Amino acid sequence: MTMTSSPTARALSVVGRRLGSARKDLRGRWLSYVPTVAFLVLATIAAVTSDAFLSQGNLSNLFRQIVTNGLISLGMLTVILSAGIDLSVGAIVALAGIVAAGLLNMLPWPVAIPLAVGVAIVAGGLNGTLVAGFRLPPFVATLATMSAIRGFVYVVSETPITPTDMTFGRIVASSVGPVPTPAIFMIGCFIAVSFFLNRTTMGRAIYAIGGNEEAVRLSGINVRAHIMLAYLISGLFAGLAGVILASRVGIAQPSVGVGLELDAIAACVIGGASLAGGRGSVRGTFAGVLLLGLISNLLNLYSVQAYYQQIFKGALIVLAVLARRREG
Amino acid sequence: MSQADVPAPVAMVPRLDMRGISKRYDATLALRNVDLVVQPGEIHAIAGENGAGKSTLIKILAGAVARDAGAIKIDGVETELPSPHAARQAGIRVVYQEFSLVPHLSVAENILLGQMPSRARGMWIDWKTAAQRASAALDSLGFVVPNVRRPVASLPVSQRQMVEIAKAMLERPRILVLDEPSAVLSGGDLDRLFNAVRALRDAGTTVLYVSHRLDEVFEIASRITVLKDGGLVGTVDASSIDQAGLVRMMVGRELAEIYPPRNASIGEPLLQVRNLSRTRVFKDVNLNLAPGEIVGVFGLVGSGRTDVVRAIFGADASTGEMTLGGRPYRPRSPGDALSRGVAMLSEDRARDGLVLQLSIRDNLSLASYSQMSRLGLISRRLQDALVTKEIAEVNVRAPSIGAAVRRLSGGNQQKVVVGKWLLRGAEVLLLDEPTRGVDVGAKAEIYRIIATLAERGKAILLVSSELPEILGMSDRILVMRGGRIVGQFSRSEATEERLLAAAAGVVEGTAA
Numbered sequence: 074m075t076m077t078s079s080p081t082a083r084a085l086s087v088v089g090r091r092l093g094s095a096r097k098d099l100r101g102r103w104l105s106y107v108p109t110v111a112f113l114v115l116a117t118i119a120a121v122t123s124d125a126f127l128s129q130g131n132l133s134n135l136f137r138q139i140v141t142n143g144l145i146s147l148g149m150l151t152v153i154l155s156a157g158i159d160l161s162v163g164a165i166v167a168l169a170g171i172v173a174a175g176l177l178n179m180l181p182w183p184v185a186i187p188l189a190v191g192v193a194i195v196a197g198g199l200n201g202t203l204v205a206g207f208r209l210p211p212f213v214a215t216l217a218t219m220s221a222i223r224g225f226v227y228v229v230s231e232t233p234i235t236p237t238d239m240t241f242g243r244i245v246a247s248s249v250g251p252v253p254t255p256a257i258f259m260i261g262c263f264i265a266v267s268f269f270l271n272r273t274t275m276g277r278a279i280y281a282i283g284g285n286e287e288a289v290r291l292s293g294i295n296v297r298a299h300i301m302l303a304y305l306i307s308g309l310f311a312g313l314a315g316v317i318l319a320s321r322v323g324i325a326q327p328s329v330g331v332g333l334e335l336d337a338i339a340a341c342v343i344g345g346a347s348l349a350g351g352r353g354s355v356r357g358t359f360a361g362v363l364l365l366g367l368i369s370n371l372l373n374l375y376s377v378q379a380y381y382q383q384i385f386k387g388a389l390i391v392l393a394v395l396a397r398r399r400e401g
Numbered sequence: 402m403s404q405a406d407v408p409a410p411v412a413m414v415p416r417l418d419m420r421g422i423s424k425r426y427d428a429t430l431a432l433r434n435v436d437l438v439v440q441p442g443e444i445h446a447i448a449g450e451n452g453a454g455k456s457t458l459i460k461i462l463a464g465a466v467a468r469d470a471g472a473i474k475i476d477g478v479e480t481e482l483p484s485p486h487a488a489r490q491a492g493i494r495v496v497y498q499e500f501s502l503v504p505h506l507s508v509a510e511n512i513l514l515g516q517m518p519s520r521a522r523g524m525w526i527d528w529k530t531a532a533q534r535a536s537a538a539l540d541s542l543g544f545v546v547p548n549v550r551r552p553v554a555s556l557p558v559s560q561r562q563m564v565e566i567a568k569a570m571l572e573r574p575r576i577l578v579l580d581e582p583s584a585v586l587s588g589g590d591l592d593r594l595f596n597a598v599r600a601l602r603d604a605g606t607t608v609l610y611v612s613h614r615l616d617e618v619f620e621i622a623s624r625i626t627v628l629k630d631g632g633l634v635g636t637v638d639a640s641s642i643d644q645a646g647l648v649r650m651m652v653g654r655e656l657a658e659i660y661p662p663r664n665a666s667i668g669e670p671l672l673q674v675r676n677l678s679r680t681r682v683f684k685d686v687n688l689n690l691a692p693g694e695i696v697g698v699f700g701l702v703g704s705g706r707t708d709v710v711r712a713i714f715g716a717d718a719s720t721g722e723m724t725l726g727g728r729p730y731r732p733r734s735p736g737d738a739l740s741r742g743v744a745m746l747s748e749d750r751a752r753d754g755l756v757l758q759l760s761i762r763d764n765l766s767l768a769s770y771s772q773m774s775r776l777g778l779i780s781r782r783l784q785d786a787l788v789t790k791e792i793a794e795v796n797v798r799a800p801s802i803g804a805a806v807r808r809l810s811g812g813n814q815q816k817v818v819v820g821k822w823l824l825r826g827a828e829v830l831l832l833d834e835p836t837r838g839v840d841v842g843a844k845a846e847i848y849r850i851i852a853t854l855a856e857r858g859k860a861i862l863l864v865s866s867e868l869p870e871i872l873g874m875s876d877r878i879l880v881m882r883g884g885r886i887v888g889q890f891s892r893s894e895a896t897e898e899r900l901l902a903a904a905a906g907v908v909e910g911t912a913a
Contacts, residue, residue, distance in 0.1 A: 272778060272781070273774075273777045273778055273779060274770035274771075274774045274777050274778075274779060275777055277763060277766070277770070277779065278770075280759060280763070281756045281759060281763065281767060284756035284757065284758050284759050285752070285756040285757065287752060288752075288753055288756055289756070290716075290735060291714070291716060291745065291747060291753050291754070292739075292767040292768040292821070293734075293735045293736040293739035293740070293768055293825075294736070294767070294768075295734075295736060351756065351759070
């Protein structure tokens, strides 16, 4: 037992302990990388088994397709972190698209597009007023606006609108090198929201509100204003998704976007967000968006029916949450 | 048979015989080879600081946590307790601090959960019988809950605890575990609980009483098992030891060292409160608070002491006049109060004080973002510098400033809450039960911080239901009962007896 008192042995035992804790950290971190790892594994399998997967056309298609869910998920994540939920994003996507297409026939695009996004932010403000102002449960409030906004979209136009000015449509369709422009925009948004949530007082307050609203209120922070902000942000990103989607397909349909809220919630949850609030990350959500996008892309390549895709998605959500639970 | 190194009375098969119990959570050894032997019909206290392993031991007994090593015998029979259900089958019933009640069901349904009386072969609930049985269960304990058909959520916390206890006792368990019941019960209710517990003991139930309040332990228990840092210090007869001796066993330090010396220089009143009222909660409360002064507010549960503090902090609406530094003070929100330099440390830190899943850094910063940010952008360098300094000042022991607060012990959590307000830099500190659920060692540290703050000229209002704390810390003491201030004592005239008498209304007859 003289060994233990020698400097070498002591150093060794310190190293051993460090390794032990590092291994534990690694385990914790590995679990948070589950969606990313799953993405890489699936992508590899796809690359090996399908010639079409790695083709320029398919990849840029994949990226174009995830932009909608990516943008919506950013707003959804912000709301979920504040212990809320926003079921109205799909309807807001349709609203922004219809308004944008309508305005494009009257105004130049640098005016029409921001106005359409502005209308989406107002819709988000309506959610914020109901939740933060009237203290309605977020699920109920946004269920109501989901229905009301969708109805409003049909009131504005029962039929699809095709914009005559295609300048914005061309920007959306363009690429920088091999990467579609909207995908670059989306990645920029992810970086911005990550910065917002982690490094600004408002972002940290939103996290804290989701964790313990009363403690935040008693710390002298305006809770209602921050909850309002979260819904405004959700409206903003749903609006951006809406104008980009309408411009990508070249036509704004009042029926577009049904069920998009579920994909966004799924991406957040797969990325580790807790619907109870206070927990979740932009990085995880990004991985969730990629994974969901990749799965539908793959299943399309293999010509699997859309119904099977839904089954896959459901299984994925359950697996992601189970993996998280281990982490404690 | 395993070795008997615990002084257990002979010639009886112990009701509960736990041997060599160990439990490890990740890196920490929560329990280390602990023995606990309890006889039938005994009231046995488990004492120890927070983090000593009391709750882990209880959770193992309740089947909520699996042990890593050791054996459990009940009435001499080797018993596995793989689940809470199994523990209940074995006759073990635990009343936790956190309640296991269904908030929107009635008192009667909660007490009779799973055994509601019914008619027509279970088709209809027999509400009349249910109400009678539930009332009878409460009456037998001497507890008064006005209407057993009201939902539990509408009751004050102390009455919810009574419902919980009544529910447990109705099952006539072989072993009843009470986990810190005095956290929410006080005065007469606690006395009634003790009487009911003694009656239960006489009927043959074994009672384990977990508490860190020493006076209670001595009042109710015949034997005491002391834990410290996950290990067994020893089991003693209550009659063979005094409070000082028990404290020495629990912490290895003397009681006198807990309260710091006070040398305050008290200035002119800074905060003046006149006729502060809140309908049906408190009425015509007057008080002055000066820099350098610690004013204690003592009262039993439901006396309105917490509500007064919340009103001064702007967390609840109230009427009346308040001035701060000679200027009118009318806070409409906690934000208003903070901007005038008034901070509150709330009684329930998990509910009102901390965001448990966020880091120490985030929690300490929560009230002070303006000091560490520009245009809403947090400067990590400034934040970490301020937070690190504060952690050192209040002596939080944690692996890193990024560690989640929920991983800290109760004492360290409370120090984070205190640090949050110190970082913010308030002139008036409203401290509501600053040491609730905190072990003796951490208590001493928090008292030292409070005394230092008073020396630096802060005005401190200390609300507490613990008499030794009020007497040990305060320059002046106000006593509340039924929403009014019913007594004022200087440090020299105050004694435990006089404060208790005023708080319970013994002198002036009973109040509402």
